[in-house]
Amino acid sequence: IFYSYESIDGMGNLSTQNPVNWSSNRFNAGKKYQAGYFYSNHQLGNLDLNNTNLFESNLEPSEYLASNYKAKEYISAGYIRWDQDLSSKTSLIVGVRIENTSIDYTGNYVQDEEDLIGEIKHKNDYTNVLPSLSLKHKFTNDFILRAAFTTSIARPNYYSLAPFISVLKEDTELFAGNPNLKATYAINYDLMVENYFENIGIVSGGFFYKKLN
Incomplete structure (x- = not known):
């Protein structure tokens, strides 16, 4: 079973979330590609997706029906x-x-x-x-x-x-x-x-x- 999650009130401004710059040597494709700033994997991994006051979950059968x-x-x-x-x-x-x-x-x-x-x-x-x-x-x-x-x-x-x-x-x-x-x-x-x-x-x-x- 596969679910997608959407923030109810939004995630806030990226600049206030201690973003990580994945450009230069932090990006596998090389420093000539400027990937820019993203949420860190630690921040995303610590999100409480089960909190129904913060996130809305949706079942995504297209992601698992044929694979099960x-x-x-x-x-x-x-x-x-x-x-x-x-x-x-x-x-x-x-x-x-x-x-x-x-x-x-x-x-x-x-x-x-x-x-x-x-x-x-x-x-x-x-x-x-x-x-x-x-x-x-x-x-x-x-x-x-x-x-x-x-x-x-x-x-x-x-x-x-x-x-x-x-x-x-x-x-x-x-x-x-x-x-x-x-x-x-x-x-x-x-x-x-x-x-x-x-x-x-x-x-x-x-x-x-x-x-x-």
């Missing part, structure tokens, strides 16, 4: 891993993770920013299989090669999934969320070599490649 939503998201997962030494110098780790995502979203159907027409509910359920493989090989005790193939996901932002609709008839514009957005699926390849030195520690170098769908 309800969301429930449930994630369950399981993982299987197998470790195997192929030789005294080479070891392998193979695994797979399975994730199930279930979402339940409710958004608002808004017209002309201020009129709530109703609610829109949407449910979605999907499963991701995420395999991985890691290999480690010791050429010597100090010189080691590591390689990996992994997969992962990145889910959309919560608000991007909200099934809201905001219609502006006069401007012939419509804004809407997309509850059917899929999670980004990443395929990752990593290769690294490292060498340990007694006097300087470790020197390593690597290469990676990612493919995002």
